[in-house]
Amino acid sequence: MKPTSYANPKRLADVMSLIQVLALKDKDAVRSEHGLLVDLGRQPNSALDWPQVAKEHPEFFRFSEWVSPGPDKPSISLLARVITAKGPDDKREALPNDFVAKLLEVAVNLHDRERARIDKWKPWLISILVAIIIGLSGIATAWLQIRPSPPCPP
Numbered sequence: 377m378k379p380t381s382y383a384n385p386k387r388l389a390d391v392m393s394l395i396q397v398l399a400l401k402d403k404d405a406v407r408s409e410h411g412l413l414v415d416l417g418r419q420p421n422s423a424l425d426w427p428q429v430a431k432e433h434p435e436f437f438r439f440s441e442w443v444s445p446g447p448d449k450p451s452i453s454l455l456a457r458v459i460t461a462k463g464p465d466d467k468r469e470a471l472p473n474d475f476v477a478k479l480l481e482v483a484v485n486l487h488d489r490e491r492a493r494i495d496k497w498k499p500w501l502i503s504i505l506v507a508i509i510i511g512l513s514g515i516a517t518a519w520l521q522i523r524p525s526p527p528c529p530p
Contacts, residue, residue, distance in 0.1 A: 398454035
């Protein structure tokens with residue numbers, strides 16, 4: 377199986393940051409890349425930019441490529457927030473804290489499952505390598521014992 381983007385150990389922190397900003401920050405349910413850089417104060421640690429993080433996690437985010445390019449164009453949103461109803465001011469309310477906590481818990485669980493899937497092969501690999509080394513050592517020892525010793529000088 378191909379590893380998911382959660383295989384990157386720095387990805388979880390970026391996903392959690394993006395979830396929080398898109399779920400809780402004022403009444404803007406959609407952010408531009410520039411807006412995310414301003415709100416978060418940094419580039420992601422696990423990707424080249426925030427749109428890449430959003431594209432690689434469609435389970436949480438929607439990345440709208442149809443929006444005309446530019447640093448201030450809205451393009452990234454949190455799915456859970458976009459599907460909520462708009463208020464009387466035609467804006468979406470921030471998600472409740474317990475709902476955001478559940479989204480963060482889901483992200484952690486997805487990350488942990490991917491890490492466990494990757495790590496399950498380590499004991500097998502170590503056992504196989506040890507067996508190969510022991511086998512090669514036995515072959516080398518047997519070859520050295522069978523090999524005739526060089527003649528002694530007179």
